[in-house]
Amino acid sequence: MGILTVERKLLEKNDIVAQELRGLFTSSGMFVLNMVSSPGSGKTSLVEATIKALQRRVRIGVIEGDVQTDLDARRIDALNVPVVQIVTHGACHLEAPLVRDAYRQLADAKLDILIIENVGNLVCPAAYDLGESLKVVVASTTEGDDKPLKYPAMFRHARVLIINKVDLIPYVQCSLETLRANALAINPSLVIFETSCTTSQGITAWCDWIVSEAASHATVG
């Protein structure tokens, strides 16, 4: 009982800060994506491709979350957009207070779109609200088509599923049809994109969707 109480208090504290962040993000008209996935699904490559496609149309910035190293932040910094690296030093997910601290360093940038790249972990980040507008779960074709069934919480909490590395379909055991059906069985309202950062397939459709959603979000906000 003691353990459950502490876990509940941790989540409650996270949720209070997440609501504060959501208010901050909404009042500044910023559209915030919390990108989650397994390690190695290609999240950082997708963020790079998204920045390249959008940085002339909107002000975009990134918060990178990693267990260790600032390798990902350096990749983003090379594209000349504002970026802050959070190193969790072993922790398996980002929490709202860490994101609040990181966001303070970005507040002057007056961003239209903020991408939070979470720690690579298909389990734990599902439980932590970061005040985002929506969660985007990235699943690589190389992970197979059964992951929505085996890790349902992440797919249930996401608004968008990006099926990445579709260029590898000929070489891996993954049916796009089965993957889509499994994901929609868990969450029927998922918006699904199919992308490849190697061939650029699907990147334009994904980026146009972000811009359109960000515009309606700003209007509603």
Place this chain on the structure above:
Amino acid sequence: MGILTVERKLLEKNDIVAQELRGLFTSSGMFVLNMVSSPGSGKTSLVEATIKALQRRVRIGVIEGDVQTDLDARRIDALNVPVVQIVTHGACHLEAPLVRDAYRQLADAKLDILIIENVGNLVCPAAYDLGESLKVVVASTTEGDDKPLKYPAMFRHARVLIINKVDLIPYVQCSLETLRANALAINPSLVIFETSCTTSQGITAWCDWIVSEAASHATVG
């Protein structure tokens, strides 16, 4: 402070049961592998290939750990070896008490080798001893070559690294040389195998190594 205390107590309780399990495993002369990786690295396919290669030479059984579903246990059951599925219902790693409960169902099988397939998660399972003889971390070439640097705890705790899906090297951005160097920078004593369950590359070397280690383990035990 209260939270840290609870976490320490959880780990202490796990370690006490893990030591009990280690005693049980050692006294029965059983060699126990705790297989850890990201979701979709091909752990279950590797376990299937390992069983097919070894089941005529040794008595082998499996404990499957998953957040949800018994899909993996059904795959193993089709090979006619003893298997028990642990469903964690959301928890991100296996703990020793769960493994103890599962092992009770396997104790009559008089196994030589037990494979514990952990939840797909490259962060949390690193901290939980399950009484295993050694941890095997599986990294797929599709995850890129930087994962040992970004998720160091798992590579530090492992005795063996299996670089899986080497047949996909021509199609992905991953240098085997860099991946090996990054892994050995974190843990210089890692034993490394390169495998593909599609072409069967490396499976014989890996399985011969298990049999050899299991034999010396039984002698020492």
